[in-house]
Amino acid sequence: MVLSYFLLFLLASAAAAATGVIFRPGRWYEDLRKPGFTPPNWVFPVAWTYLYLSVAYAAARVAPLEGSQVALALFAVQIALNTLWTPVFFGAHRLGLGMGVLVLLWLAVAAMGAAFLRLDPIAGLLVLPYLVWLSLAAALNWRVWRDNRI
Amino acid sequence: MVLSYFLLFLLASAAAAATGVIFRPGRWYEDLRKPGFTPPNWVFPVAWTYLYLSVAYAAARVAPLEGSQVALALFAVQIALNTLWTPVFFGAHRLGLGMGVLVLLWLAVAAMGAAFLRLDPIAGLLVLPYLVWLSLAAALNWRVWRDNRI
Numbered sequence: 001m002v003l004s005y006f007l008l009f010l011l012a013s014a015a016a017a018a019t020g021v022i023f024r025p026g027r028w029y030e031d032l033r034k035p036g037f038t039p040p041n042w043v044f045p046v047a048w049t050y051l052y053l054s055v056a057y058a059a060a061r062v063a064p065l066e067g068s069q070v071a072l073a074l075f076a077v078q079i080a081l082n083t084l085w086t087p088v089f090f091g092a093h094r095l096g097l098g099m100g101v102l103v104l105l106w107l108a109v110a111a112m113g114a115a116f117l118r119l120d121p122i123a124g125l126l127v128l129p130y131l132v133w134l135s136l137a138a139a140l141n142w143r144v145w146r147d148n149r150i
Numbered sequence: 151m152v153l154s155y156f157l158l159f160l161l162a163s164a165a166a167a168a169t170g171v172i173f174r175p176g177r178w179y180e181d182l183r184k185p186g187f188t189p190p191n192w193v194f195p196v197a198w199t200y201l202y203l204s205v206a207y208a209a210a211r212v213a214p215l216e217g218s219q220v221a222l223a224l225f226a227v228q229i230a231l232n233t234l235w236t237p238v239f240f241g242a243h244r245l246g247l248g249m250g251v252l253v254l255l256w257l258a259v260a261a262m263g264a265a266f267l268r269l270d271p272i273a274g275l276l277v278l279p280y281l282v283w284l285s286l287a288a289a290l291n292w293r294v295w296r297d298n299r300i
Contacts, residue, residue, distance in 0.1 A: 008223040011258075015230035015251075022242050059223075069213045069222060073158040076226035080165035080233045087237030092172050101165075108161075 005063040009056035012079045017052055019086035020045065028093060035143040037136075051130045058126035062119045071115035078108040095145035102138045109134060155213040159206035162229045167202055169236035170195065178243060185293040187286075201280050208276035212269050221265035228258040245295035252288045259284060 025041060039047075059075050062068045081104055089098035109131055117124025175191060189197075209225050212218045231254055239248035259281055267274025 005219075005223055008220075008227055011254075012223075012227045012230040015227075015234045018234060018251075019237065022238060022244065022247070063219045063223060069155070069218055070158075072219060072222040072226065073155055073162075073209075073213060076222065076229055077158055077162045077165075079226055080162040080229045083230045083233040084165045084168060087169065087241050088172060091237050091241040094172065097172070101168075104161075 002060060002064050006056055006060035009059045009063075009075065010052070012075075013052035013056050016079055016083040016086075017048060019083055019091075020048060023086050023090035025090060029090065032144055033147040035140065035147070038140060039136075047133055051133060054126045055130055058116055058120075058123035061123045062116050065119050068119055071112060071119060074108060074112035074115055078105060078112055081105040081108055089141065095141065095148065099138070099141050099145055102134065102141050106131070106134045106138060151207065151210045152214050153210075156206055156210035159209040159213075159225065160202070162225075163202035163206050166229055166233040166236075167198060169233055169241075170198060173236050173240035175240060179240065182294055183297040185290065185297070188290060189286075197283055201283060204276045205280055208266055208270075208273035211273045212266050215269050218269055221262060221269060224258060224262035224265055228255060228262055231255040231258055239291065245291065245298065249288070249291050249295055252284065252291050256281070256284045256288060 059072070062071050081101055085098060085101045085105060088094050088101055109127065113124055113127035113131060116127055209222070212221050231251055235248060235251045235255060238244050238251055259277065263274055263277035263281060266277055
């Protein structure tokens, strides 16, 4: 792991994280019909902080290795899609479009995790919680979309 | 240039481009006091389409080269910041925060351009119009921020 890589990936992740600070759940989210497995609000920033840090660390482990270019291109894809999701869902209140973004994000993260795994098993395993969390987020987005058709 | 790299960088750019479709200028932007050098509205999607395509192509030229990892990490940073700017400005109407994002974006693109230039001069030159456009965008964001204090 090289520190300068870690800081670069952390900066990219900070752009994604900033969306969560700017577009807060607020009254609109409170009033949505939500499924029973919805985590309490405080869980989200805690989970995302851990995920952004651990995936930036995983990418920094992978970056200096020979042949890591595809893995890094996939990192770029997922961090752009991640940055997109919050404004679409919490900013524009576009639940269906948010679902589409989440599906693409899930696929990009799965591909990134596979690419990491081939280069460095620890980096690959560090992507797993991200994929699990996105699966939960997708289930939540899906139910909120289905149960709040206007 | 490898096609699969081009498509990956284009997908990341599509996430950034989507913000421009979801968060439109609309009435709020029309009513802002804007400087005389503000381009007409139709220029923006044309300029961005060219820039996203050409920078994705530049990144795809660079990606297969040995030692391109720092350049690709910088691509990830700039595409995340690029995806962040539109929702901050046109979604949340946070003009000052948008200015901060643009400054970081400009620096990330300048660093990416320098990294591209070292690996492949054509790829480096392809980043120049992006930097020029961001300079115009920053001047515009600055003036709109200054002239529309509420």
